[in-house]
Amino acid sequence: MVAVEDPRGGDAPVAVLALTDRACTTSSLRLRRWRVGGQSVHHLVDPRDGRPGGSGLLAVTVVGADPAVAEVWSKVIFLAGRRDAPRLATGKGLAALWIHTDGSLGLSPMMGRYLAWRYDAP
Secondary structure, three states: OEEEOOOOOOOOOOEEEOOOOOEEEEEEOOOOEEEEOOEEEEOOEEOOOOEEOOOOEEEEEEEEOOHHHHHHHHHHHHHHHHHHHHHHHHHOOOEEEEEEOOOOEEEOHHHHHOEEEEOOOO
């Protein structure tokens, strides 16, 4: 069982994954963000424009066979942002879970097989 932490800093996980022989990676804004010139920035930089990406997202978790590949996809899906994350993850057949800035969860159809529990905000 792998708990997916709340990127907003809450004590309880936002989901729990049941994994066997799988890699699990997360790209998140929880730790590496700061303010520059009055604007919030973070370490996940979109190479297309050189600016922090991931509009509307706080974190993306990807499950896969290879940890390096899962790590890359967690960043790619994060940088795609809230609008394009579902299309990208589903289109590539990836098991992915993302957390929106309002705390709600999204997940690809492939992630359903690994999801043991999820928090459903009221």
